[in-house]
Amino acid sequence: MDRSTLALIISLIALVLSLGRYFFDLFRLWWPKSSKANIHLGLLTGRTNCFITRSGYLLFLVSLRVYNDSDHLLETQPVTIDNSSFKAKIGRRWHSAELYQVPQANIFPSLLRNSLPATIAPGERQDFYEVFALDQIIPGTEIKIQLSCQTHMGKTIRHRFCLRHQTDKRPVFDLLFGIL
Structure with a gap:
């Protein structure tokens, strides 16, 4: 060559x-710029991010803040969160947790289940609280969780956190909303 x-x-x-x-x-x-909406999840500081054991269930008390960071992009628009799911890692497997169903849950408008679908404007944030129940036995006092939220555009946001066990005799919703 x-x-x-x-x-x-x-x-x-x-x-x-x-x-x-x-x-x-x-x-x-x-x-299309609409697919670039940035949503971030973060746990609120405080004693409410924990799990407790009640009557054979693991109850996860989660307080989180959802940020819409799309104000840094060229085209800004609000983002709507349509649904969410919660999983806990026990051993090597992820187990889906259900919402803790009690009649008192209907009177709290800031619960995630009562406020979906939620629309968050660009540059804004919104706080949510929720109680999830899982019928499992865990080996320790610390557990990994995964919270997934799906936007109206079909984008799924997943974040993993670590929660610690807490012992408390008060009703679950009194414990969760004690910081409000």
């Missing part, structure tokens, strides 16, 4: 790479 053939091959590779970069930039420019 002589020098002219080698130079031709290298120049063709450079041309293909530059055209690919041009089309990538063009595609990124025309990509």
Whole structure:
């Protein structure tokens, strides 16, 4: 292979790479901005993020803050959260937890189950509280949890946290809403 053939091959590779970069930039420019809404979940500080054992159930008390960080993007718009799910890791497996169903849960509008679908404006945040129940036995005083929220656009946001055990004789919703 002589020098002219080698130079031709290298120049063709450079041309293909530059055209690919041009089309990538063009595609990124025309990509719909609505799919770039950034939602972040974070646990609120306090004594409410824990789990307790009551009548054969593990009750997870979770207080979280949902942020809409889309104000940093070119096109800002509110994001609606349609549903959520909760899982706890026991051993090596993730177990789905259900909502803790009691009549007192209906009087608290800040519970996640009572406020969905929730719309969060760009640059805003909203606090949610929830109690989940799981019919399992755990080996320790610390457990990993995963909270998933799905937006109206179909985007799923998952965050993992670690909760510690707490012993308390008060009713569950009194314990959860004691900081409100």
